Amino acid sequence: MYVTWADPEKVDDEQEIAVAAWAEVGITGRVERWDDPGVDWAAFDAVVVRTPWDYVDRRAEFLAWARRVESVTRLLNPAGVLERNTDKTYLRELDAPIIPTYWGVPGEAVDFPDFDEYVVKPSISVGARDTIRTGDRAEAEAHIARLTGAGRTAMIQPYLDMVETEGETSLLYFGGRFSHAVRRNPMLGGEASKPGQGTDDHGRFRDPEPDQVALAERVLAGYPALLYARVDLVRLADGAPALIELELTEPYLFLRYAPDAPGNLARALAEAL
Structure with a gap:
């Protein structure tokens, strides 16, 4: 089960890619809204939270839904992870360098x-x-x-001017393994693209540097096994990488930006099942 939201004007352009990749590894996928009262969540082997972009105004309701679903089937990512990650105060708990906050x-x-x-x-x-x-x-x-x-x-x-020069680097992990990385377009810089807002240019493929990989894996070491994780980094003025955000709830996964990315996600799901 691929979980999304109800707004037809803000398109999830990774939905079809992900479900098609699941089919290639033998997983039959369906797409449903998280808040659809008619869905029998217990009927699915797993429920994959992907684009519930309206949780911001309904966070308590969303987390209650996540706990209910987790009580009857496998929820990916887990409800405890979603609860922690949907409030960015989690940054204060991390043993890793973050941008000054x-x-x-x-x-x-x-x-x-x-x-x-x-x-x-x-x-x-x-x-x-x-x-x-x-x-x-x-x-x-x-x-x-x-x-x-x-x-x-x-x-x-x-x-940080670095987001427009060096750029933000997002490292994607599926099933705890590095999949790919992108240079993200800055969301507060000029005509930036925003995932889910009707554009299709969210960034560019990038090979991460060893220090960026080391920081990403240091951050993820504090979490249980996750189906997906996106680690957003930027370099500070002294060149050191620092964490902007750790996206574990509804991140854009840049599945179209690396040829192996959809298959990497699908294989991670198959292993989780």
Whole structure:
């Protein structure tokens, strides 16, 4: 079972690729919405969470669904992983270098240094939703106030020019094994592409450097076996790689960007079953 969402205007362009690759290894796949009350989840050998992009507004409902499904069949990735990963405060728990991040918590004072440019976003978000990039500290502070005033935790980070020069590097792992890597288009830079937004140019194939692979595998070592994981990295000014995000819930997997990628995912699923 391939799990998606209901909005027909934001197309999941990896759905057909993934299901076709599953068929090639003997797995019959169906596509269903996560919130469809008519689905008998127990009827499937596995339920693969892929594009539930509306969970942001319904996170508690989504996590309750995940726990129910996991009680009757195999859920990939597991409900505990989804719960931890859908709030980016998980970054504070990782034993790995992350890009400089300050936190705006409701009811608490926010203290952060001056940056040339700020990125301010909520800790629960997808696709740069409710995220701003600004060189105006007052504008950054106002957005933090809006987020925390609504009971949301804000993340404050410097905008790194590296994402437009060196670029972000996403490393994809299926079944715990490295599959491929891409240079992602910056989501806050110019006419950036956003997965699921009707565009088909999300990045370019890239061979990762050894230090990037080492950091990705260091981050993943803290998690159980996962069907899929995307590790998003950027290089800091000193050249060292740092984690932007660890995507374990609904990441775009760049299946069209490496010829072996769909088969790698399918084989990982077959092994999990």
